[in-house]
Amino acid sequence: MAPRPNLSDIARAIGVSSATVSNALSGKGRVSAQLSRQIAEKARELGYVPSLAGRALSTGRSHVLGLVLADIGHPLFPQFAQAIEQAATKAGYGVLIGDSRGDVKTQTAAIDQLIERGADGIILVPRHGTRIAEINCPVAVIDTPSTPGNTVSADHWQGGRLIGAHLRNLGHTHLAIIGLHQDSNVQADRIGGIRTGFGREGSVRTLWIDALEADAGPGCELGLAELVREGYTAFAAVSDIHALRAVSELQRSGLSVPAHVTVTGFDDLHWARSISPALTTVRMNMETIARLAVADLLLQIEPDRTTPPEDETAPPQAVPMELIVRSSSASPHGNLIPSQDNNNNSDPDTLPSREGTNNA
Amino acid sequence: MAPRPNLSDIARAIGVSSATVSNALSGKGRVSAQLSRQIAEKARELGYVPSLAGRALSTGRSHVLGLVLADIGHPLFPQFAQAIEQAATKAGYGVLIGDSRGDVKTQTAAIDQLIERGADGIILVPRHGTRIAEINCPVAVIDTPSTPGNTVSADHWQGGRLIGAHLRNLGHTHLAIIGLHQDSNVQADRIGGIRTGFGREGSVRTLWIDALEADAGPGCELGLAELVREGYTAFAAVSDIHALRAVSELQRSGLSVPAHVTVTGFDDLHWARSISPALTTVRMNMETIARLAVADLLLQIEPDRTTPPEDETAPPQAVPMELIVRSSSASPHGNLIPSQDNNNNSDPDTLPSREGTNNA
DNA sequence: TTAATCTGATTAAGCGCTTAACCAACCTTG
DNA sequence: CAAGGTTGGTTAAGCGCTTAATCAGATTAA
Structure with a gap:
């Protein structure tokens, strides 16, 4: 050596x-x-x-960006990491990762750590109500447009609208939205968008997984079949994860997706296209978001940097999401099983008999 | 500021x-x-x-480790990143990420980049046949024990044995293994293990997705239903991703998992427990692997470091995997209740770790 | 009493790079 | 042809930290 x-x-x-x-x-x-x-x-x-160390010492710039997420273990992380890494590399920056393992307190510690390590700026992807307190360092926050301090993010509300409109256009009138907990701005925006896109006709209600699990324990049934009996034909989850859970639960109950009931997700996670039925979902344009976030950071770090060729005078804070229609969503009057008697009959017998794989 | x-x-x-x-x-x-x-x-x-920069310049150590993966977008990445980040942080090191986006050439560039950035060591998770050429810097390779130069990794072969033995114990005699391509050491080991664990009785064959797709195009049907007709009752995929694809295809064909046919995966990806049926799979002990990898690196970097309390004189290069039995695997005859024959088979691997399946 | 030792600090050099300031020579230009 | 530019470099200081070498004074040993 x-x-x-x-x-x-x-x-x-x-x-x-x-x-x-x-x-x-x-x-x-x-x-x-x-x-x-x-x-x-x-x-x-x-x-x-x-030697970057020498240069860093002399210039005061490490050319390293810190990427802090609430939970690195989250399946959305790869999308973030890849896009950010790419954008950063292109700008000549490295990416240092920080993890707060879901804990809000740890997040502050993680950020401090990155700053100590000399990160020139931080890209922060917070989760539910993190106070982006006084960080003594350039920060770009990727959360949701409605969060104060948000720098750039997907337009979750608009994404919700896409889903809501999609379901409405398919002919659904009874929609149940599945969220995790109420104190997430992202989820609130998504749900708001879904409701807006779906319109005021018909019936819309929201299920909170956290609340249900507080009673029945983690991993409990969400009682979706019951809702189907009440006439709900569409379930819009605020994350593919919850959508997957919903699909599983419905299938266990002997209901077919999308023949009997429609399920949609959010985020287009890696496997969303591979499951059966492939998930109708909505995807963020992570490349654009990452690019804008990095650009914003760079602007804070080195104000005199030559603006990149694509000189957008007003950089959009909200990057549009894209609806991806796959096979988990369909018209409520079922193309596959036409004889689905959807006369808001609450008789459980109208449901197909259980034929699932759930018994021990 | x-x-x-x-x-x-x-x-x-x-x-x-x-x-x-x-x-x-x-x-x-x-x-x-x-x-x-x-x-x-x-x-x-x-x-x-x-100032870490000052210290780095003076000591020649940046206290930063580089993490290089073949593809950051891979769903397994979060597990790696989280475990490594944790182990590194504990040792007082930061983690810089590098991505080669699946391209082998880019990988070298990515590594060089990290070295330039002053990484004290590199943790490399290569993919199929990367030449770990002369890297002028301490490296820990996480691949598979059979790869020359491997530092530490899951014991993929043993993990395969777990799956094979599990299927054999369930009573299966016709097994089809689903792999992606032949030039992956990890897959080769997993498949070897599966065959070994399954034993020599009955019929075992291997499907290569790459080969099939070369003919029929990406995302094509794998022809699993045809194999079922030929008498195959179990499909062991070398990754949960492929398992998911198999489950979907089988279900589309009107076959029920596990009532008609058993499917198993590998890696216990985030969603494996959430799908229906929940996937029987095998999981690496990522925490241990990360800890050992980091420890090895530290030993190369600072040889006089006080050995950690858990002074294992012979650090295992192959970390055992753990079988996780869920509901996608069952006996071929039995419909729903697998007659788990725990006959005094002397193979300790056959003892599965039971996981509470959340049933209705 | 004087030399040896120990304690608690200081000095100074250096890690590798950047950058303002300086300088010698050479070229303009009125 | 002298004053002023330009060109192509050099010098030296400094970024913040570490660390070997040094040193003054107190303590102990002989």
């Missing part, structure tokens, strides 16, 4: 000062084209790699 | 030299207990945070 050559090694090898080498390689000072080429050549020959 | 105080600020405030402050805070040189306390006090008061 040979000690890596540094600026002075190159300088000595050529017979110039190290400042000249620095200037030549960074193209800043005044160096003759001739010498410049010679230096570049020598640098390559020696396998020179600039 | 006030400029953060540094060592000399503290030193000046108290009236000592900055070297003394450094010594006091790091507990290294000789400083009187009295002064030491006073310095610590002042440091806290001023909100002193050491």
Whole structure:
């Protein structure tokens, strides 16, 4: 493991000062084209790699961004991480990850850690009501447009509208929305959007998983079959995860998706297309979000940076989501099982008999 | 954004030299207990945070580890990232992520990037046949025990044995294994293990998705129903993803899992427990793997580090996997209740860890 | 009493890079 | 042809921290 050559090694090898080498390689000072080429050549020959530590110390910039998520274990993380890493790399920045393991307190600690490590800026993806307190460092927050302090994010409300309108257009009139808990801005926006898109006709209600589980324990049944009996034909979950749970529960109850009941999700998680039925969902444009977040951060960090070619004078804070219609959503009057008697009859016998895999 | 105080600020405030402050805070040189306390006090008061850049430059250690994966977008990434981040943080290290987006060439570039950024070591999770070429930096490779250069990893072969034995014990005699492509050491080990665990009785064949898709296009049917007609009752996929695809295809064909046919996966991805039927699979002990990988790296980086309390003289290179029996696997004859024959088979691997299935 | 030791601090150098300031030579231009 | 520009470099300081070398004074040993 040979000690890596540094600026002075190159300088000595050529017979110039190290400042000249620095200037030549960074193209800043005044160096003759001739010498410049010679230096570049020598640098390559020696396998020179600039020490970021030295540069960081001298310039006060580490060229590292911190990425903090509420929970790295979340299946949405890969999308974030990949998009951010890409955008950051393109801008010449590295990405340091921080994890708060779902704990809000740990989040502050995680952020501090990243700052100590010298991150030039932080990209924060908070979860339910994190106080983005005084962070002594440029921050870009990716949450939802309705959150104060939000920098850029998917337009969750609009995404909700897409889902709501989609369900309405399919002909559904009774919609149950499945959320996790009430103190999430993202979920609130999504739900608001769904209600808006669905319109005021018919019946809409919202289920909170947290509340249900508080009573019946984690992983409990959500009682969806009961709702179906009451006439609900569509379930819109605020996350593919909950949608998956809903599909499973409904299928266990002997109901078919989408023949009997429609289920939609949110986020287009990796597997959403692979499950059966493939999930109708809505997807954020993560690349754009990441790009904008990084751009915003860079603007805070180095205000005099040359604006990128795509000079959007008014960078959108809310990036539109995209509806992805797959096979978990259909018209309530069932194409597959036409004889579905949906006369709001509350008789449980009208449900297909259980034929599931649920018994022990 | 006030400029953060540094060592000399503290030193000046108290009236000592900055070297003394450094010594006091790091507990290294000789400083009187009295002064030491006073310095610590002042440091806290001023909100002193050491500059990692300065320290890095001076010590030659950045206290940052690079994490390189073949594809950050992979759903297994969160598990890796979380475990590694945790282990690294515990050891006082940060984690810088690198992504090669599936491309082998990019991987080298990604690694170089991390090294330039000053990573003290690299944790590499390669994919199929990456040459871990001469990396001029401590590396820990997490792949599979049979890969030369592997540092630590799950014991994929043993995990395969668990699955194979499980299926055999359930009474299956015709097993089809679903792999992606042949040039993956991990998959090869898993498949080898499955075959070993399943034993030599009956019929075992392997399907390669890549080969099938080369003919019929991506996302094509795998022809599983046809195999069922030929008498195959169990499908063991080398990844939960493929298992999910198999379940979907089988269900589309009107076959019920596990009543008609058994499907198992690998990796226990986030959603494996949520789908219907919940997937029988095998899980790596990511915490242990991450801990060992980081420990190995630290040993290379700072050989004189005090060995951690759990002084395992021979750190296992292969961390056992754990079988997680859920409802996607059952006996081929029995419809719903697998007659779990725990005959005194001397193989300890056959003891599954039962997981409470949340039934109605 | 004088030399050896120990204690608690200071000095100074250096990690690798950047950058303002300086300088020598060479080229304009009125 | 002298004053002013330009060109192509050099010098030196400094970023914040660590650490070996040093040193003054107190303590102990001989």
